[in-house]
Amino acid sequence: MTNVIRLKNISKQFGQIQAVEDVSFGIQENEVIALVGDNGAGKSTLIKIISGVLQQTSGSIYIRDEEVEIGNYNDAEARGIETVYQDLAITPNRTVAQNIFLGSEILERGPLGRFLRFVDDDEMQKKAGELLSRLELDLDPGSAVKNFSGGEQQSVAIARALQSDPDIVILDEPTSALSLDATQRVLDLIKRLNEQDVTIIFISHNLEAVFDVADRAAVLASGRLISVEDLSGVEENELVGMMMGRAQQGAD
Amino acid sequence: MATTSASDIGQLLNERFGRFAELGLLTGAIILLCVIFTMTSPVFFSVGNFINIIRQTAIVIVLGLGMTYVIISAEIDVSIGGVMALSAISAGLVINAVGPVAGAIAGLTVGLAFGLSNGLITIRFGIPSFIVTIGTLGIARGAAFIISDQKPIIIQSAAFDSVFGGSIGPMPALVLWALVLTVIAGVALCRTRFGRHVYATGDSEQAARYSGISTNRVKITTLALTGLAAGMAGLLFIGRLGAARADMASGIELAVIAAVIIGGTSLFGGRGSVIGTVLGALLISIIDNGLTLLGFGSSWQQLIRGVVIIAAVALRDRDEEGNFL
Amino acid sequence: MKKQHNRRSLIKAIGVTGIGISLAGCSGNGGGSEGSGSNNDPLFDLATVGSEGLVGQGPYGSEAAAPDSVALSDAELSEVQNQDFNVEIVFHYKGDTWVRLQREAIKKRAEELGMNITGIHYPDFSAEKQSNILETVAQKNNVDGIFSIPVDTAATVDAYQTVLDAGKEIVFMDNVADGFKHPNDYAGLVAADNRGMGIIGGRMMTSLIDSGKIIFLEFDVPFYVVDERETGAKQVLEESGNYKIETYGFTDPGKVLQVAQDALTSNPDASGLWAPWVNAPGAQAIQAIRQSDNDIPVTSCDLGERSAVLMAEGSPLKGVGSQQPYAQGLTEVRVMAKALLGKNTPSYIGLPSPPVARQNLLEMYPEILREESPESVTKHFE
Numbered sequence: 001m002t003n004v005i006r007l008k009n010i011s012k013q014f015g016q017i018q019a020v021e022d023v024s025f026g027i028q029e030n031e032v033i034a035l036v037g038d039n040g041a042g043k044s045t046l047i048k049i050i051s052g053v054l055q056q057t058s059g060s061i062y063i064r065d066e067e068v069e070i071g072n073y074n075d076a077e078a079r080g081i082e083t084v085y086q087d088l089a090i091t092p093n094r095t096v097a098q099n100i101f102l103g104s105e106i107l108e109r110g111p112l113g114r115f116l117r118f119v120d121d122d123e124m125q126k127k128a129g130e131l132l133s134r135l136e137l138d139l140d141p142g143s144a145v146k147n148f149s150g151g152e153q154q155s156v157a158i159a160r161a162l163q164s165d166p167d168i169v170i171l172d173e174p175t176s177a178l179s180l181d182a183t184q185r186v187l188d189l190i191k192r193l194n195e196q197d198v199t200i201i202f203i204s205h206n207l208e209a210v211f212d213v214a215d216r217a218a219v220l221a222s223g224r225l226i227s228v229e230d231l232s233g234v235e236e237n238e239l240v241g242m243m244m245g246r247a248q249q250g251a252d
Numbered sequence: 253m254a255t256t257s258a259s260d261i262g263q264l265l266n267e268r269f270g271r272f273a274e275l276g277l278l279t280g281a282i283i284l285l286c287v288i289f290t291m292t293s294p295v296f297f298s299v300g301n302f303i304n305i306i307r308q309t310a311i312v313i314v315l316g317l318g319m320t321y322v323i324i325s326a327e328i329d330v331s332i333g334g335v336m337a338l339s340a341i342s343a344g345l346v347i348n349a350v351g352p353v354a355g356a357i358a359g360l361t362v363g364l365a366f367g368l369s370n371g372l373i374t375i376r377f378g379i380p381s382f383i384v385t386i387g388t389l390g391i392a393r394g395a396a397f398i399i400s401d402q403k404p405i406i407i408q409s410a411a412f413d414s415v416f417g418g419s420i421g422p423m424p425a426l427v428l429w430a431l432v433l434t435v436i437a438g439v440a441l442c443r444t445r446f447g448r449h450v451y452a453t454g455d456s457e458q459a460a461r462y463s464g465i466s467t468n469r470v471k472i473t474t475l476a477l478t479g480l481a482a483g484m485a486g487l488l489f490i491g492r493l494g495a496a497r498a499d500m501a502s503g504i505e506l507a508v509i510a511a512v513i514i515g516g517t518s519l520f521g522g523r524g525s526v527i528g529t530v531l532g533a534l535l536i537s538i539i540d541n542g543l544t545l546l547g548f549g550s551s552w553q554q555l556i557r558g559v560v561i562i563a564a565v566a567l568r569d570r571d572e573e574g575n576f577l
Numbered sequence: 578m579k580k581q582h583n584r585r586s587l588i589k590a591i592g593v594t595g596i597g598i599s600l601a602g603c604s605g606n607g608g609g610s611e612g613s614g615s616n617n618d619p620l621f622d623l624a625t626v627g628s629e630g631l632v633g634q635g636p637y638g639s640e641a642a643a644p645d646s647v648a649l650s651d652a653e654l655s656e657v658q659n660q661d662f663n664v665e666i667v668f669h670y671k672g673d674t675w676v677r678l679q680r681e682a683i684k685k686r687a688e689e690l691g692m693n694i695t696g697i698h699y700p701d702f703s704a705e706k707q708s709n710i711l712e713t714v715a716q717k718n719n720v721d722g723i724f725s726i727p728v729d730t731a732a733t734v735d736a737y738q739t740v741l742d743a744g745k746e747i748v749f750m751d752n753v754a755d756g757f758k759h760p761n762d763y764a765g766l767v768a769a770d771n772r773g774m775g776i777i778g779g780r781m782m783t784s785l786i787d788s789g790k791i792i793f794l795e796f797d798v799p800f801y802v803v804d805e806r807e808t809g810a811k812q813v814l815e816e817s818g819n820y821k822i823e824t825y826g827f828t829d830p831g832k833v834l835q836v837a838q839d840a841l842t843s844n845p846d847a848s849g850l851w852a853p854w855v856n857a858p859g860a861q862a863i864q865a866i867r868q869s870d871n872d873i874p875v876t877s878c879d880l881g882e883r884s885a886v887l888m889a890e891g892s893p894l895k896g897v898g899s900q901q902p903y904a905q906g907l908t909e910v911r912v913m914a915k916a917l918l919g920k921n922t923p924s925y926i927g928l929p930s931p932p933v934a935r936q937n938l939l940e941m942y943p944e945i946l947r948e949e950s951p952e953s954v955t956k957h958f959e
Contacts, residue, residue, distance in 0.1 A: 053462060073464035089462045091455035093522045102452055103463030105445045118443040160463075295716045304716065308709045402798050402828060406731045417735075493704055493732040500705065544713045547665070547696030550706075 002064065004029040004168060004199050005050065010059035012045050019045040021223040023059075027168075032190060032200040033228075034210040037220035037243050043203045044086070046220070047170050050201075051083040052076040073103070080167035084174060086203075088157045092146035097121070097128035099145050100160045131159050135189060151182035158189065169193060171202040175209055187213050207236050219243055274516040277567060278531045282538060289542035296545055303424060309537040310430035311485045311492070311501075315508045316515075316529040317437040318367075318481030321474040323512055324441075326454040326521025327374065327381040329475060332482040333504045334392030335366045337497075339486030341396045344405035344496035352412035360483040366392060367479015371472030381475065389505075396498035405496040416491025426488055433484070438526035450474060454521025510557070511536060514564040535560065619936035620895055626780045627932045639759075641770070642923035644904065647911040649690075657914045658691035664913060665714055667707060667725040671699035674881055675902045678947060679750065682906025683724060690914050695720060704729040708736035715743040722746035722764070722913050730755045730801075746916045748909050752801055759924035764916035767909045767926045769900040771802050771878075774930040775809025775853075777898030778876040781932065782810075782849050785874045785895060788819035789848030792840045792873075794833065794862060796853050797826040803853050806878050806898075810851050823847070833858040837865035845871060852877045855884035855897065866893050880933050880945050882953065888935045889957035896934035903947050904928055 003026035012020040020042040027033055035043040048054040050061065052070040060067050063079050070076050076083070090099050098105075101124045108120035128141035137155045139148065145156055154174065161169055171190070175183040183206070190200055190213050204210050210217055211231055219226040219242045226242050290297040315332050322329050339359040347355030370388055374381045407413060418425050441447040452460040453470045460467050490496045515532030517524025539560065540553050649657070666683060668676050680697065687694055696714065700706035707728045714720060715736075722745050727733045730752055737754040740747060747763040757763050782791060791814055796803045814820045825840045827833050833852075841847065850866065850873055852859035859877040866873060873893060877884065880899035887894040905928050915922045933941045939958060942950040 073462060077464065083462075085462060087458075089456065089459035091452045091459050091522065093455050094451060098448065098452075099459075102459065103449075103465050105448055107445065116444075119445055119448055293717075295718055298716070301713070301716050304712050308712070311705075404729060404731055489705070492735075493708060493729075494735060495704075495729065495732040497704060497729060497732065500703075502703070540709070541713055544696070544698065544710055545717060549697060550671070550699050550701060 002029050003027060003062070004064060006062040006065070007046075007050075008060045008062065010046070010049060010056050010061070012042075012049060012054065013057045018223050020049070020056075023220070023223075023225045025218055025225055025228050027199065027201060028216075030194065030197050030199055031215045032194050032202070032213050034214040034217040035201065035203045035220060036205075036207070036210060036217050036239065037226075040222070041220040041243075042223040043220055044172055047083065047172055047201065047203065050076070051081060051170055077104075077164055077166075081170065082161035082164060082166040082168070083170040084154075084157045084161045084172065086172040086176070088153055090145050090153060090157055090160070093144055095142050095144055096132075096139055096148075096156050096159075097125045097141040099156050100124070100128045100131065100141075100163050102160060104164065127163075128159070131163060135159060135162070151178050151185075154178065154182075154186070158186075162193075166198065168199045168201070171200070173203055173205065175204060175206050183209065207239065210239075211236060275525070275528055275531065278515065278528065278535065278564075282531065282535055285535070285538050285542065289538070289545070293542065293545040296542060299422070301541065301545075303422065303427065305534070305537050305541050306427045306430070307424045307492075308541070309533050310424075310426040311488050312504070312508055312511055312533045312537075313430045313530055314433055314485045314488060315478075315481055315504065316511050316533055317433060317526060318474075318478030319508050319512050320515075320517055320524055320526055320529045321437070321441065321450055322381075322478045323509075323517050323519060324454045324521055324524045325450045325471050325474045326457065327471055327475060328509070328519075329367075329370060329381065329385045329478045330505045330509075331366065331370060331385040331387075331389035331392055332478060332485075332508060333501045334389040334394075334396065335363055335479055335482040336486040336489065336504070337396040337500050338366070338392040338399075339363045339483040340490050340496040340500060341400045341405060341498055343487055344407055344490055345399070347407055347409045347412055348405065352409040352415070355409070355412060356487055359487045360480060363483020363486065364476060364480045366482070367476040368472070370479060371475035374475065375468045375472055381471075393498070393502075400496070400498045402498065407490050407494055407496070413491060413494060416487055417494065418491075426492055429484075429488060433481075434526060434530055441526055446470075446473070451522060454523075456522070507536065508533075510561050514561060532564075619934075621781055621784050621932065621934050621936070623932050623934070623937060626777055626784060626896075627929075639925045641925050641927035644767075644908045644911075644926055644928060646923055647765075647908065647915055647926065649911060649914060653914070653918055653920070654690070656918055660691070660917070662692045662721045662914075662917050663695045663719050664692050665696040665698070665717075665720055665723045666694065667698045667700070667710055667714065667723055669700065669707070669726050669728045670702040674946065675900070678902035679906040679909075681947060682903045683910055686907045686910035690910065692910070692914070700728060702728055704732040708733055711736035712739050715739040715745065720745060721917055722748065724748045724750060724909055724913065726750040727752055727754050746913060748913045748916070750905070750909060760922065765912040765922045765924060765926060767905050767912060767928070769802075769902075769905060770927040770930050771805035772809040773927075774878040774898030774900070775806035775811070776813050777809075777930055777932045778806075778851055778878060778896070779810040779813025781876040781896040781934070782851060782874070783813065783817055783819075785876075786848045790821045790823055790844055790846055792837075792844060792847050792850040792862075793822045793824045794836070794840075794850065794852040794858055795824050795826045796830070796858075797828045806853050810853075814851075827858065830854075830858050831861075833861040834865055837862040838868070841865055841869045841871055847871060847873055849873050850875045850893075854879045855887065855894065856881055859884070859894065860887065863887060863893050878930075880941065882946075882951060884933075885938060885942055885950070885954045886957075888933070888938055889954045891935075891957070896932060898930040899933045899941065899945055900930065901928045901945060903945070 005027040008024050010020060010023045023046065037043055045054065049056050052072045052075050055071065061070060068079065091102065106120045106123045107117040125141050132139055132141065139152055145153055174186050178186065187209055194200055214231055216228055216230055217239060218228045221243060229239065295301055319329065339362040342362045343355040343359030346358040366388055370381065370385055373379060373384045416425055420428065441450065449465045449470050452465060453467045457467050489500060511533035512529045514535060515528030517528060536557055539556055543553050664687060684694060698710045700710055714723060723740060725747065734754050734756060737747065741762055749763055749766040751768045753766050795807055811822065814822055823844055825836050827836045850862055852862050852875065855877045859875060860883055863875055874895045875893045876896050877894065878898050880897055884894060884897055908926055912922050931941060939950055942954065
């Protein structure tokens with residue numbers, strides 16, 4: 001299987017703090033890989049580097065064996081990478097449709113042709129509706145996002161990520177704030193997406209969920225990569241041990 | 253508690269009618285006031301008086317257009333009075349020395365320059381726009397006094413006077429300008445991508461940034477637009493009064509911000525509309541006009557304006573944290 | 578640099594308001610300690626110091642008419658009372674003694690003449706607010722005339738024009754809108770004889786000292802009322818030929834102390850000081866004098882509680898030329914009445930400025946300010 005993303009010696013420093021140190025591993029095409037580790041392990045930082053919000057201090061990123069620079073969101077989107085953040089990053093007073101197309105608003109043919117094009121709300125509403133029903137979500141695309149529950153808002157964030165038809169979807173703690181019911185729905189969604197040939201990277205503390213949907217897990221501790229495990233061949237407690245035991249070793 | 257039930261009304265209306273609820277309430281208040289004033293003052297309900305009201309509101313409306321953009325993007329600009337004065341003084345001097353067109357360009361350029369500076373300083377140095385614009389207010393106002401030598405500048409261009417202060421038939425030029433600019437500003441905010449980005453930047457800057465929107469550029473632009481609006485307001489002012497005074501429009505920032513807030517824009521950003529601002533400005537003008545017709549002086553006008561501002565916010569929906577918007 | 582501009586501009590804004598406050602010599606507690614010995618001897622021959630008749634000219638150089646020239650005959654009186662006219666007052670702003678006295682006078686006389694005051698407006702010294710008010714009042718069909726003092730004679734012209742176009746009579750107080758002509762555009766201007774006020778101050782100074790250097794404080798912001806006073810005072814001093822005038826300008830009426838101190842330091846041989854009004858420029862100059870070694874006399878303009886106390890307690894302030902806002906108001910109503918009846922009115926009526934010094938203070942205070950002399954003044958006469 002090819003590596004759709006390969007990280008080589010990625011390090012990230014914030015002033016004195018070494019958030020990520022010399023991380024190298026590959027993400028295989030069409031797999032579901034989890035990033036696990038204790039707080040402060042560098043998981044969020046790592047995915048922000050991939051999604052373009054942050055830039056690595058040193059190291060390289062390869063996408064399908066081509067070295068790339070991901071300087072901002074647009075670079076990532078152009079490469080087919082979309083991200084759903086832990087705090088969702090949605091605009092509460094805007095509608096579901098507007099959120100789904102945030103930053104990528106569909107323009108209609110305006111009165112002045114190429115010079116002045118208005119936003120096409122009807123088209124966005126329609127497409128949003130289609131996207132939501134494909135995800136089996138029953139939300140009114142014309143309603144403000146703040147009117148929905150936390151779980152529903154997260155669905156909107158996921159829908160936004162899927163709007164550009166990405167190859168790679170990154171999710172940061174997609175289930176931590178959800179009820180059991182909602183958690184199950186998200187996990188089902190991940191599985192469904194994966195069946196449709198989308199590569200999934202997700203961060204989670206919920207090891208049960210990790211074992212449920214992920215193929216592999218990359219274990220991070222104190223900014224370093226401990227190992228990448230094939231989940232069919234490892235037990236949960238072993239994984240925990242790696243997250244913690246090695247962390248103790250890494251500290252000295 | 254009174255405020256709780258007031259906000260419950262607001263919430264109820266909001267759920268049933270969406271964002272048109274607030275505007276509906278505002279329009280209703282305006283209609284109610286018109287009815288009351290018509291009953292108490294025979295001349296209130298006349299074409300002449302209505303034209304007066306709109307003409308007297310035109311400058312606040314034009315300033316309000318810029319302010320609406322800025323506040324929706326979660327920034328603020330309190331320098332507009334000073335910038336307006338400096339723009340007007342500059343325009344006046346250039347009109348008298350060179351000509352009306354050069355003067356108009358000079359006025360607008362001053363406004364735009366200050367707006368851009370406000371934006372760049374706020375973004376580059378990370379200083380809150382409130383503080384930056386308090387500073388530029390002083391700079392602009394002081395500069396206005398200095399270059400005008402504390403004397404009023406009387407405009408000596410009939411052409412300028414008729415374009416900005418004249419009339420087409422019964423319709424004052426001021427009203428036409430305000431109308432045209434309102435339509436442009438309103439359509440741009442509502443229907444262009446930039447307008448959407450303004451809303452998004454104010455609603456959740458992080459979300460906007462993560463979605464690839466350059467929120468820095470958005471904020472610099474909205475602050476620049478407000479400066480430009482102040483420049484335009486300066487031109488309209490000297491069109492109306494025929495003279496530029498460095499002490500003009502002092503305190504206008506408060507009136508403009510009040511109009512924007514009454515119109516439904518949230519100081520936290522992310523919510524509001526141009527039409528709301530226009531209605532808010534008209535509400536205040538109607539109150540002033542009606543009270544003046546009745547013989548009530550500025551003290552009553554101030555008092556009632558204060559009550560209206562509080563009422564306008566109290567009847568509003570709260571956000572998730574329980575804050576009034 | 579930034580801070581200076583900030584303060585200065587704020588001060589300018591306050592300063593313009595400050596003129597209004599100061600010009601009436603408003604009530605404020607007279608500060609300062611007791612002067613060196615209260616002087617009970619009359620300093621001036623008030624008959625000669627006071628200007629004979631009116632000196633200042635109206636706009637366009639028109640001759641001043643006396644207030645009695647608009648007396649109403651009995652027939653006119655009953656006619657006005659029967660007509661039930663409505664009038665409004667549009668001031669420049671609210672906060673001072675001048676406004677209060679004018680308002681009281683107009684109310685009183687209007688009531689006697691059966692006129693209703695349907696509105697009194699205070700535009701906060703803002704030309705645009707005054708324009709708004711004038712335009713709105715112009716709409717009121719039941720209003721027959723307005724009394725008004727323009728905030729800015731150029732910027733408010735269009736607004737006064739709408740009042741005129743609506744067929745209402747305008748009686749101007751103290752100043753006329755630019756370009757307005759009598760009798761077509763306005764019924765009359767009633768103003769204090771500001772030049773006379775300056776002349777009185779100048780003459781008082783010549784009585785006090787025969788010759789020498791006079792520190793002359795001048796207000797640098799162009800304001801017709803003050804300019805007239807400065808012209809009057811300077812005229813007297815220059816005509817006599819015995820005085821050297823050292824002029825010091827100020828733009829902020831509240832920040833004259835520094836200016837006065839500099840003037841006194843630069844002119845240790847000065848013999849006297851003139852200021853265009855007492856509260857606050859004159860009072861601050863007096864403070865500077867008290868701090869210096871040079872105990873020189875001061876003359877100025879405006880009677881109010883502050884100037885009264887300063888004169889009573891024996892401070893350097895020896896005398897002022899006073900306004901008569903109350904008498905002015907009464908006269909304005911008579912002009913309005915005549916105009917509303919369609920009778921001719923003079924274009925400019927000036928009110929003579931009475932000289933006021935310690936010797937006639939207790940008599941003039943109640944007459945000018947329409948209230949009992951306060952404790953702060955009377956205690957110096959016991």
